[in-house]
Amino acid sequence: MPKGSPELTASRKEEIVNACERLYRTMSFKEITIKEIGAVTSFTRTSIYNYFQTKEEIFLALMQREYENWASEMDSIADMNETMSAGEFADSMAHSLEKHQQLLKLLAMNHYDMEENSRPERLTEFKVAYGASLDAVRACIRKFFPKIDDESFIFVFFPFLFGVYPYSVATEKQLTAMREANIGFRMHSIYEIIYSCVLQLLGGKS
Template identity: 30%
Template structure:
């Protein structure tokens, strides 16, 4: 089928979503290294030149995938709580962690967001991602404010920052490649990768306790 140029903004958005859908599938099966414009063109009706009309690099595609994944996780997390019901720190932590672990790609990509992804995009694409991040942050802040009604906005912001930083920093330590595992064995090291859920929850409970009791470092 011959490729037809998008004539309207709606058609353009449909094309972009088609690229995102294909890229998501390719990433989930082939990983970050396996995602490229050649693979996308083989999976869709887009030629490589046509892909460049929408995205300059694969990292610009990944930014949009990240944004969609984050929105999806926040929506699922929000629906997991009943409005006006009081939850214990343990209950909130379990729900938070369980839903986050369902979005492994979100954690995986955020772990390399600042060091790899954001270094290979245009300033315009990054600015749009930052705008979307502001909206996402407002949604998650609103949810945390409902769960911890006594907490002030500064403590809520610090909690969200710490909870995300913990997840995205811990993940690479827990998900080692075959090469890394083999190297550990050959070195004679007794290092054992930590269990993500157990380790994350232990620290998340502490962060939530501090948030609940307004404990902060001055």
């Protein structure tokens, strides 16, 4: 790690993660390289290696940030409401994840690669953020739905998130293939998929 203030280090890391996020909106995981990321930062490409050793570590940091932000939103839902119906909670959770499409995309496509090709300390930092999201959702379930087994909810809901992106976003090539294969399938929005799942896990009543 280069010498410098903690603020400078945090700022540089944030700039790198932001650059990666921008590229990922229009490029695939395989297409993005550290060279590509360096080209859209304000410092030299080789400087990136002072902060991240692999591109997978950069993507893992992006997913970590997404989990941290989502956990904060779930904490706010718990803090700002005394009670919630199943429908109200499903609506709030669906809207919160709708804003984190990048998280759902990363979960669906490159989760294993990011973890496998990151240093243990970077992986631990990520797992702390992931754990915070588990705790935030668990706290909501315990507060608003004490009769629901919060561990059973977690056990179903978090693995479910890995499949949300492919069922809500498809390329024209994929859509054409489904039409030609005569698959009677309609794409659903992230909101629709999350809302339906949460409502069912809470008993199916709004």
